[in-house]
Amino acid sequence: MYESEDEQPRLSPSTLAVLQEFLKERYEQNLLEHVSREDQIPNILFDENWQLSQFWYDDKTIEALVRGALNSTPANGKIALISCPTLYSKLKKDCGKRQITLFEYDNRFKIFGADFIQYDYNFPLNMPKYMFSQFDLVIADPPFLSVECLTKTAVTIRFLAKKNIVLCTGAIMTELAERLLDVKKCDFIPGHRNNLANEFCCFSNFDFDKTLE
Structure with missing residues (x-):
């Protein structure tokens, strides 16, 4: 039965x-x-969460930003990634002895272990104080195109950066970015897996374009 x-x-x-x-x-x-396992760094790419304003870089952009990051930092340098998690896996694989730290709100990326720092731009200095002025390069991509978001992210960037800064954000934020971080627009234009309606730009406080040659 x-x-x-x-x-x-x-x-x-x-x-x-x-x-x-x-x-x-x-x-x-x-x-x-x-x-x-040091010899196994997975190329993990979660789905974009649009509620968190996540828009992943395309492969060409990842390759370029990683190349620029490596060419602009010493062999034993430290690189901070703020709200740009798609750069982590490629950069970690190619970084040699460099230290890579990801500051990210989305806790799915806590799988990167000690390299992951939970980050909320609303609390720009809520991070270990020993990290002040410790990073040879800071690459940041604020999640929202707003004065508040960029201003608070800039506080974090200023806190972490020892020297070089690369900022990826909308062209509409150009004037504010230049004023807050003393950066200039690069010739390099970041691209995304899904096209964005807003014009996107890259800014830096050094000759970042030269590092891409």
């Missing part, structure tokens, strides 16, 4: 939620263990 489909055991919503959370934690733990 066979049980009907309606008589099959089913998990309650609360039990199912607990199971899903457990599986999620196991998945993240497995990824974290994978990342912890």
Whole structure:
């Protein structure tokens, strides 16, 4: 005698939620263990979360920004990435002895372990104080095209940067970016996997274009 489909055991919503959370934690733990092996840096690319205003760079842009970052920092230097997580995997693979630190709001990227610092631009100085003026290069891509977001992110950039700054943001923010960070527009134009309606630009306080040659 066979049980009907309606008589099959089913998990309650609360039990199912607990199971899903457990599986999620196991998945993240497995990824974290994978990342912890020095010879295995995964090229992880989560889906864009538009509610967080996430727009991932295209491969050409990643290659260019990573090349510029390596050419503008010493072999044992430190590089900070603010709100641009798609640069991490490629940069980490190619960085040699450089230290790469990702400051990011989206905690999916905590799988990068000790290289990940939870970051909320609304609290621009909520980070370890020993990181003051520790980074040879800071690359930042504020998530929102607003005066508030860029201003607060600029506070973080100024805190972390020892020397060089690269900022990727909308052209509409040009005047404010130049005033806050003493940067100038580069010839290099960042691109995205999904086209943006807003014109996008790259700014730096040094000759970043030369590092791309």
